[in-house]
Amino acid sequence: MANIPDVKDLESSRTMSFLTGNKSAVDVAKIEKELASLWKSARDGEETGDLPISDHVVRACVLNFCILIRDGRSGDQQRVEAMNDLLTGLSLRHPARVILGLVNEADDDSGETYKDLEEKVDAWVSARCHLLPGAKDKQVCCEQITVETTYKHGVGESLASVINPLIVPDLPAFLYLSGFHLDAALIKPFLGYFQRVVFELADNLEDDLDLAIAQTTSCVPAIFALSGEHYVHDLSWSLIKPYRMALAQTFDDDDVAIDPAMLQEITDIELVTSDIAQGALYLAWLADRLNLSPLSTMIDKAKSAYEITMAGDRQIKARIVYSAVEQGKGIKSVRLRFAPDQDQGQNQDAGLLVEAESRVIKSCYKGTTEYLELPMDDPRESAIDQILTSKKTDPFYLRALGIMAAFNKKEKKQ
Amino acid sequence: MLEEKAPSDKSQDEASNPLISGLDLEKQVKPLAFTIFGAHGDLNKRKLLPAIYALYLQGLLPRGFVLLGTSRTVMDDEGFRKLMCESLQKFAPDLPFEQDAWDRFATCLFYQPADSGSHEGFASIKTRLEELGQKYNTGGRNVFYLSTPPSLYWPIIEGLSKVGLVEKRKVNEEAWPRVVIEKPFGHDLSSSLELDDHIHDVMREHQVYRIDHYLGKETVQNVMVFRFANSIFEPIWNRNYIEQIQITNAETIGVEGRGAYYEEAGALRDMVQNHLMQLLALVLMEPPIAMDAETTRDEKIKVLRALKPIDLNRIDSVAVRGQYDQGFVAGVEVPAYRAEKSVKPDSNTITFAALKLEVDNWRWAGVPIYLRSGKRMAKSITEVSIHFKPTPNNLFGDIPGLSQAPSNPEGNVLVMQIQPEEGISLKFATKEPGPTTSVRWLNMDFRYGTAFGTRTPTAYERLILDCLQGDPSLYARSDFVEASWRYLQPVIEHWEKNNPTKFPNYKAGSWGPKESDDMLAQRGHYWRKL
Known part of the structure; x- marks a missing residue:
């Protein structure tokens, strides 16, 4: 008879996996609940010694940082990986609730259309933990929530209905649009919740000099409009x-x-x-x-x-x-x-x-x-x-x- | 060293059983019969039975405890026990289920099918209770829990009265029998008064337990502890330091198959009149001189009596209603309210209500209190947020942009979160590390779930135990219910007279209609972004 793992062991291993940065799949409607349960289990494990983790784990969050990325299918997987690397360093200096919104698009090259994509929203949670510089027995951890969906009609509203409620109240909320046009309908449902919008002007322009300059015609008014009620931060400028x-x-x-x-x-x-x-x-x-x-x-x-x-x-x-x-x-x-x-x-x-x-x-x-x-x-x-x-x-x-x-x-x- | 004095007067129990001393059994529940009307219903399956079983597991029920379920559905004791066992495992996953423990508990479960519209039905309940009373020595101590539609409250109490199961006790007599009534207590002021009159014909107020499950929640009870056991908050708990107070109750769910009920109730009756008004009273009340039931409830009612009456000519500027349209919640497209099951396609039932109130007393004059409650909102959350005034001079105001940040207001905010995660957080400013003086607002969080390792009892556990022990502190008193209806009655009448012109007026997954934001904007305030 096969050995059936103990429920407590399974819980410990899931918590350990979470704390070491692995993504743990969660029910979209219960993200907060699942996170709370994982943190509680981490704390209990810390107290009982069930988890081989540092004695002092501090869950920290000073801001909300949501990144919307067009995902993998059209060769943007590199963008996702680059963002992961970037977050590793940033999360140490700015403990944040990171929300990664991945939007799958149809792969035009392989003849795929939007209709071929399965319409669903999935979510995972993971922790980013760092040993504090100069304090080898202390870890600071922040959480990352990854939400993945398909680019369909109404995707903005659908994705926003998952992401917006995840913002920790009272803390600054940054929305980083990686690879999305500023005037895209996709971002509108998010704007009421994020005070700061980060983007890269370069994402809005073609790699053709004449075309790019022409595109500023539509882009600049969109940025000015956005700056009326939001703080805008252009990476190209920074x-x-x-x-x-x-x-x-x-x-x-x-x-x-x-x-x-x-x-x-x-x-x-x-x-x-x-x-x-x-x-x-x-x-x-x-x-x-x-x-x-x-x-x-x-x-x-x-x-x-x-x-x-x-x-x-x-x-x-x-x-x-x-x-x-x-x-x-x-x-x-x-x-x-x-x-x-x-x-x-x-x-x-x-x-x-x-x-x-x-x-x-x-x-x-x-x-x-x-x-x-x-x-x-x-x-x-x-x-x-x-x-x-x-x-x-x-x-x-x-x-x-x-x-x-x-x-x-x-x-x-x- | 002072010697501890032995109690001079031995209680009756002590006199008959000297072994009981020192065992913290002073408030032990006496043998009794607990009868649930509507025992086949959802509330019993999801909340009442799990709560009673949890009390049993904690050893808080007396040996002579009888639970008698009754409803129109015909089944025998065994059928009822089987049904309850299945419900328990389905709806109470946090309770350890062990067959042996359940089997022991199940011996006190009984069922009596009865039509609460007929005299015979009540007579059969009486006969059954007498039989069980003899067997379990309940001594005629009965609690009747009305887990039924509100329209049955009076017929059931009247039926119980006619067969002699309910009778008036003197104020100084022990309050048996007790009747527990679920909300809503009345449909408006007149129906509430009428129901009260009927009930008081056959029972005294101290026998009536109007349950508001919010009051059984740990965080709600903690409001009083937080305010009155910490000396640092009470001195600033007034108009001199507080700019505004917001109480939010938001649910992502719609009517979830309760369309027929909700069509009659709506957000104002379903949530505001009871839960939110209770929260309001707890947050604003004066410190009671003692923690007994009547003293605390006396202070709460004073708050409602001090509410500035709503100006009939300005109702629309202090009360906003809404009904949800189709939209997205947690990534799923959900239908408009009017497309829900058992809802009229042209329904004007409100699924969102927001109010601006003012309390006209020395402590709170001029401080706006904002309440909102809605269904199909962006997030499920219930919280009270206390917004403190900003510092008198803006010492760090030269930091560009800080004071203008639209959703990051200056000023400390103290949040008491009731659900889903019970806890308290304080927003405060701190200097960012670095060579410049740059201010950053942070939250200091306390979460019940992680701070205390023990299981948090459910609201029903606490409230049912209080009822069994005869402590009505966390139940709504008649005068509170009346004052709450009386305050809201002008809004109810105004909305009934004037049909909404723009329903549905907010998208599912949003934070309600724009008018709700506009109401706060009149004072330069805005709802906390949650």
Whole structure:
């Protein structure tokens, strides 16, 4: 006769599995109840010594962090895995109730349609536990709830009806849209419950320079509308912060070669980027800081470049060059050229070059190089880290966004 | 060292049995017969029988205990025991089931089929109780539990009276028999008064136990302990420190096959008039001078009497009603109320009610109290939240965005959660670690389920035990029920006279109609996001 495991053993093993980060399937209608039962069982196990876990397990939560992700079927599985990696680090610094909303989509490549997908909602719970730095006998644990559903008509309402009630009251609630368009009907049912919306402008734009700039027309109003009642946090904006700092410090440090007055002598800006959203935002930020407005735009498809003439009390030519790369998407370099009497003639390499290298941003001007160290963490993790501690929408972001929208409004020259 | 004095007056039990001293048996229940009308119904199967069995397992029932079930359904004692055994295993998974223990318990279960509309029915119950009384020495001590539709309350009490099973006792006499009545007690003020008049013709008030199962919940009882056993809260429990109070009762379920009942009741009668008004009284009452039943209930009734009467010209600005439409709950599409079974397709029954109340006394003047109750809401939760005023000066106000955050208001919030997880939490501000002074609001949580290792008794366990012991503290007194109906009567009449124009007006899975949010917005408040 086969040995039948004891109920208590089964419970212990389920709890242990939960505490070590494995997903435990739960009834969608009883997620909170199941979580409470697992935590209670963990605490009881801790007291009786039934569970080989640290003596001090602290269940912690300072915020709600919900991530909506398009799941696996269309090659977005990488996105899910990347998010899991990212959460490992974030959950230590920001103990949160993490809610992962996975939306399965039909795999167009294999001829699958929405009708082929089974209409159902599944849920799992798991814990993320970390030993506290400097306290080897103490663990801090937070919980993750994974909800998976199928992209069907009404999926937003259906998914929101599971996720929204899971928000811990009184704590900040962040909704991170990974791979979803801002104006998608899917996100509307969530907005009443989340005060902060995190997204990446790049997810809303095509990898085609002209098309991407055109898409800002619909995207920017959606962000402005959202910012009326929510705090909006754009990862594309957060990711360019080191470049903004590098440039600002180049003109600001006491011992630096460039006098801030030189900002008035800029004649030419060239920006090389493998992320159009970041490039456009950076240029728009610079234009805002220099009191410039777009006058006219021109696409140079052969060179994958977008040229923008901007004017304030002077005229400046700006150029975004798109350079597609597989890895490390982002701004590659920014070059500013200055009026000839201040600069070194019309030399192509003249002016200030701000360039990214591994873990550092270099600012080179007239043979002098300054370095801005980048955070040790993954840039995206650092960016989200900052977003989670920020208190409001960055007003400079909204200003930059307003100018970026005008990149496309002006009459085009071909 | 002081010597403990021996009690000067021995109780009657002690006099006859000196061994009883020191065994904490002072409140031991005397032998009695507990008769349940509607014994074949859902309430008995799901709540009453499991509660009584739990009391049995804890040794809290007397040896001479008889449970007599009765209803129209014909079955014998064995059939009833089998049915109860199945129900227990189905509806009380938290109770350890052992056949031997059940078999011992089942010997005190009996069943008497009876039509509560006929004299013969009551006569047969009386005969059976007399037989069992002789066998089990119950001494004529009877408790009658009316687990029936409200329309049968008076016919049953009248029937019991006519066969002599119910009779008026003097105030200073032990209250036997006792009658336990489930809510709703009346349909409105006049029907409640009428029912009370009838009952008081044949029984005195101290024999009537109007059950409100909310009052049996641990957290509800803990409200008093929390307030009056901790010296740090009571000094700030007033209009000087409290900005507003919210009481929420939300259910994700619809009418669940009770459409016919709910069509007559609606949210105001089903939840607000009883459960929420009781919670309100517990939160707002003055400290009683003692913990006996009458003193506590005296303080509770004072709260209801201090409620500022509803201005008849402004009812719509302080009372909001709603009915749910189709929507999604926990990922499942659910039908509109009007599409539920046994509900009229043009029904105007309310499934959501929200009220703004004010208590006109020294402690609470000017503090708005918001109540809401609804079905098919986003989440099942019952809680009381006390919203404290913000600090007088905004020392950290230069932190951008903090004070404007729309759903993260300044000010401490104390939450007493009644269900599903019983507990207490306090929201407070703290400095975020780091080189800048940045404020972050956090919750400090206490959960009953994890703080105490013991099983939490169900509300019915506590309430039934109290009734057996003759302690009505956690039962609603006649004057409380009357005051509650009296306060709500203008709203009931106003809603009956003026049909809603926009029903259904909220989606299933939401937090009710927009008008409910607007009602709070008048004072710059908003419902807590739950």
